[in-house]
Amino acid sequence: MTTPLQNSRSAPLIGITTYGRDEGNRFTLPGEYVDAVRRAGGIPLLIAPGESQVDDVLAILDGLVLAGGGDLCPSLYGGSMHESIYMVDSERDSSELELARTIIEAGFPTLAICRGAQLVNIALGGNLHEHLPDVVGEEILHRLPPREPVEHHVTIDADSRLAAVMGETDVSTASWHHQAIRDVAPALTVTARAPDGTIEAVEAREHPWLLAVQWHPELTAARDAHQQRLFNALVEKAQQTES
Incomplete structure (x- = not known):
């Protein structure tokens, strides 16, 4: 039921999942996500x-x-533990998997970023590479040591929703991951790849608006209009859904 408060809102409300509890029992999130949505x-x-x-x-x-x-x-997708795996959080895993399955079933407007893209693939029955450099090498770096972002180009399928949103088929992206989609869930379509073949984006064919990217658009969105367009398009779709 729509409440008087919802009726009074002039802008769509966009949920952003946070990181898990840290050592001080605090939930955190980089401010770039909030800035991009605003x-x-x-x-x-x-x-x-x-x-x-x-x-x-x-x-x-x-x-x-x-x-x-x-x-x-890794147990969530039939994978194996690897020495590089870090910040595993069972509380976050279980609640976000439920959230992902719900938004997929409901057709809820969603932008999935990095871990979020992997989460969507797992929720739909796909799996991951536990440590990407073991598979594709390090000619294209997907993060800098020890765990820092790095930029590289990504090629986008010209016929994809992602290309229509971003307005380009070759974009520079802020990459910050050591894992990536291995086997794509049947309901998803690959729409972008890195030069080494790494899957960089997928879309849900039957979903009204779900884009999942392996890179971090929030990190460069303030200076790169193509990356900001991902958030703009989400908010625009959410506005249509709200109205």
Whole structure:
């Protein structure tokens, strides 16, 4: 049921998932996510891991960003542990998988970023490379040591929704990952790759608006209009859904 408060909002409410609890029992999130949503005209609302009232949360939201962060537990996709795997958080994994499955079923407007893209693939039955350099080498760096972002180019399928949103088929991206999609879930289509063949984006064919990118558009969106367009398009779709 629509409340008087919802009726009074002039901008869509965009949920953003946060990192898990840190050593001080605090939930955190890089501010670039919030900034990108605000630039797009949305109102950000942070969603901490462990929230069990998924339907109630989505009932007040108009769109969602599944943010990046630590690695998903390999047991979730039939993978193996690797010495490079870090920040595994069972509370975050379980609550975000439920959230991902719900937004997929509901057709909820969603932008999935890095871990978020991997999460969507796992929720739909796909899996991951546990440590990408073991598969593709290091000619194209997907992060700098020890764990720092780096930029590289990505080629986008010209017929994809992603290309239509970004307005380009060759873009420079901020890469910050050591894992990536291995086997793509049947419901997803690959729409972008790095020069070494790494899957950099997927789309859900039957979903009204779900884009999943392996890179971090929020890191460069303030200076790169093509990256900001991902957030703009999400907010625009959320606005249409709200109205």
